[in-house]
Every structure is written in structure tokens, then in C-alpha cells.
Amino acid sequence: MAHHDLQTVSHECGDCPIRHRAVCARCETDELQRLEQIKYYRSYQAGQTVIWSGDRMDFVASVVTGIATLTQTMEDGRRQMVGLLLPSDFVGRPGRPTAAYDVTATTDLVMCCFRKKPFEDLMSTTPHVAQRLLEMTLDELDAAREWMLLLGRKTAREKIASLLAIIARRDAHLKLKSAKGAIVFDLPLTREEMADYLGLTLETVSRQVSALKRDGVIELEGKRHVIVPDFDRLIEETGDDSDGGYLV
């Protein structure tokens, strides 16, 4: 079941779907050739754990297709998602031997993995990978800080609206459509995963989704398929600055 995904992914960096956004985005042809030599693909089925926090990790990777999550868990089981990894996002930290978070595939997932040691060597000898990684890390830091505002200060309804807006925007971005007027997308997360991301319980997520539906902010077909008739209306519900001209 997972194998056919693998087969649809090109093994040539030249026509890789994430070539222009991933950590390799700025590489010259000679750098790409070095990357080709140390890379390999791995696929995971939806629900599978990619890595457990604390495990030894001898590769770093880019998400090629599918979605993965980064989560932290407390001793008593409380969970907080700290990252949502979409195609082109980077996994792992050069120079660190073990994983700091649980990484889980929420959809079928294909990753382009690089053996860590050679990747680190490449980083220290050529500038472009490190430059791009710095850029991506700074973007992630901004995203994390925006999420801190959400977790610390937003109401449950604002949290849900914010998550829907982010998914809608990213989805529109992947499909190269503008995020205006009516938007349609599928939720890549269960209610429980949404709760883990938003710092809520799954019951509260369910209630607030129902409320947004009742108020006409969204429409649902089944549990996962979302229709946003008026994107600006959704943005109003997030509590954010309306001009919210995302830095992306």
C-alpha cells in the first residue's frame, strides 16, 4: 500500500516536486550531485511513527509528500503538538545525535533522507545548504512564536479558526491558488490531533467546529471535507490583524 507512493516519486533531484523549496533549494549542480549520493527515500503509512523522541537518529530528511507531526508528551500523557510538517519541511537537527520530539506520519508519507554525517560534512564545506537551512529555521521560529500567541492568548473558537485558516492557506499555496473567496480543502488531522495542536481537548474542538458550522463560517461534507464560503469571514474569527499579510 505504501510502496506505490515511493514509485511515483522521482529519484532525480532535477524534477523533484520540492526541489525549489526544500533545504536543497539553492544548491548548484555539483552540490546536488553530492546530495544524490547520500540520499535515500523512505515511506511510511498513515499513523506510523517515524521516530520516537530520544531515539538515536542517524539521518536528517525532507518531507517530499504527505504530512507529519512533531509532538511532545509529558509523563502523565498530556500531549502538545509542536510542529506540522508539510512537503519541503525539514526533519532533524544537524549536530544532534537523538530526536527531540516524536515524529508521526498523519498521512502516507515519503521522506528524502540524508545520512547525517555526510550531510554535516556537506554543510560545513559548501554554503548553500546551510544558508537555506538557516532561512527555513528562522521561518519555523516565526511560526512557533505565532503559535505561542495562539496557545497563550486565543479562545477555543479563535484557535480553531486560526488552524483552519493556516491549513487553507497552505493548501491554497500548494495548489497555487489564491486564498480568496470560497475555499475547499480536506482536514489532514483528526479531532484529537487538532486538539493536541491547539492545546484543547477533542470535545472542545468538536464543539467549536460545530459552532463555526452553525454560524455559517464553514460548511462540512463528512467530518474532514471543509468548505469556507468567505475566507475573510474566517480570518475575522481568528482574532488576528485583518491585514494579516503573512510574511510567507
Place this chain on the structure above:
Amino acid sequence: MAHHDLQTVSHECGDCPIRHRAVCARCETDELQRLEQIKYYRSYQAGQTVIWSGDRMDFVASVVTGIATLTQTMEDGRRQMVGLLLPSDFVGRPGRPTAAYDVTATTDLVMCCFRKKPFEDLMSTTPHVAQRLLEMTLDELDAAREWMLLLGRKTAREKIASLLAIIARRDAHLKLKSAKGAIVFDLPLTREEMADYLGLTLETVSRQVSALKRDGVIELEGKRHVIVPDFDRLIEETGDDSDGGYLV
């Protein structure tokens, strides 16, 4: 009042107090000389705003002495602190023209500023500044993610204990003492700033501090001077893994 601070700070990178931890940590002598040419010091009094979010920012900087905060504010005034900047921490983002957050001095503050354009040139022509900045940014990202767990899942009491533990640890680190046994430090934040950091109200902060005091986890002399008789006891109150061998 602020000026004498400036005078106590060496203008020679060679004996700068943050030389070994800041963005310049890995620089060779020739790189340091280039940095010397584009740097200048600025000082701020406690309470002063360094930059407003959205303002044009034509420098980046390192905190030399004192403490600054990064905060985000919603239209209706809800505030969330998203960063606490201690000596050696970096402010600003190369390649971005405007500030993304409000930066405020919570104590008297001295910053070592670099004109942005020359700094960016330096980054693209020599590797050591960019390498160090990547490392620092990855550390900040980890800290932000740890804070996401705190904001999303911890109780008010756990939040306070966590903040105290972090300040105690950083303080011990600056003083080169081990964070074991009895610890003494001064809170660099008001109750309101603590609240903004923890996603609470100042009243809840006050109540939980009183509760920790009542339960003997901490002792207070005045409002700001904190004594932690048993650091392990404090750690238990944070809800974190007790082995919490910080990656620092």
C-alpha cells in the same frame, strides 16, 4: 543613568563578556575586525522600548548586558511574550526589513548593534557568523517548542514553577554555579510580565507564587528576591521529566 553602563562595556571584541557565546563566537580575528568596523553600542533604560513591531529595522544586534523581551500584541490588547533575551542572545533577522515583534528592555540594557547591510554581506562571504547563527536559531526553536508545551498543556502552578526553574538555571549558568541544592536569584520580570510570558493573568501569577511560597517550594524576600531551598522539589512542580537533562 543608562550611560554609565555603556562606559563599563569594553569596545574591544577581544574582552567582550559575551564573546564566546554570541553570534560572533566562532569568528577568526580577521572576521572580528570586520565586525568591529560595523558595530556600535546602544543602551536603553529599564522599561524603554527598543523597537516596535512593524518598524523599519536597519540593524541586528546582540544583547551584551541586561534583559529584553519579545512580545506580540493582538488588536484588542491581549499580549503574549514570545522570547526572553539574555546576554549573548541575538535580535533581528537578516534579510528582513522590519521588526516582527516589540522589543522592550526590562532592565537597563546594552546592545551591540551591527548595521544590517554590511552584516548580511559578512554573512554571505564568510561562514562562521552564519554557522553560529544557525546553531543559535535552532536552540531558540527548541526553546520555543518547549514553551509551546508549557502554554498548551501546563497548569498555572506548573507554569510558574517552570519559569522559576528556567530563570534559576540561566542565572546559575551565568554565575557558573551548578543548579543544585539551595539557589538564590532575583526575578527580572514584574508579575505582569510573568503573566504575559506564561499566558496567564497577573492575578493568577500572584496567587500561584503565593501558593508555592505557602507550600515551602520557594521563599521570598521582598517581591523579587527568590530563594529555592530545594531545586529538585521545584523541578517536581514543573511537571517535566525529572531527569530533565537540559540540552543546554
Place this chain on the structure above:
DNA sequence: CGCAGAATTGATACATCTCAAGCTGGGTGG
């Protein structure tokens, strides 16, 4: 001395959690 900002404490309101009961839709096996 007395003022102003900071902090504490109290009483009450309310948002979200918790516990619990049902619902829904897709898959499985008889």
C-alpha cells in the same frame, strides 16, 4: 508624609475540561 505603581487577596463569572452517553459511517464476517 503621602503618593503611585506593584502586588496581594477576595468574590464571582465563565470558558474549558471531565465524565458519560450516543451517534455515524465504513469495513468485516457470517
Place this chain on the structure above:
DNA sequence: CCACCCAGCTTGAGATGTATCAATTCTGCG
């Protein structure tokens, strides 16, 4: 083909933690 099952989801009722509103009380300082 139907009955059943089960994970995912919804909804309800009540408990609880934190926010809100409102007085005081500290503390440092002119």
C-alpha cells in the same frame, strides 16, 4: 446482504481552573 463492530466524532451535564472585577495592602521614593 445484513448485522455487527469499532474508531472517530458529537452532544450533554456537571465540575473545575482561571479570568474578571473590585478592594486593600505593600513598597520605594520624592
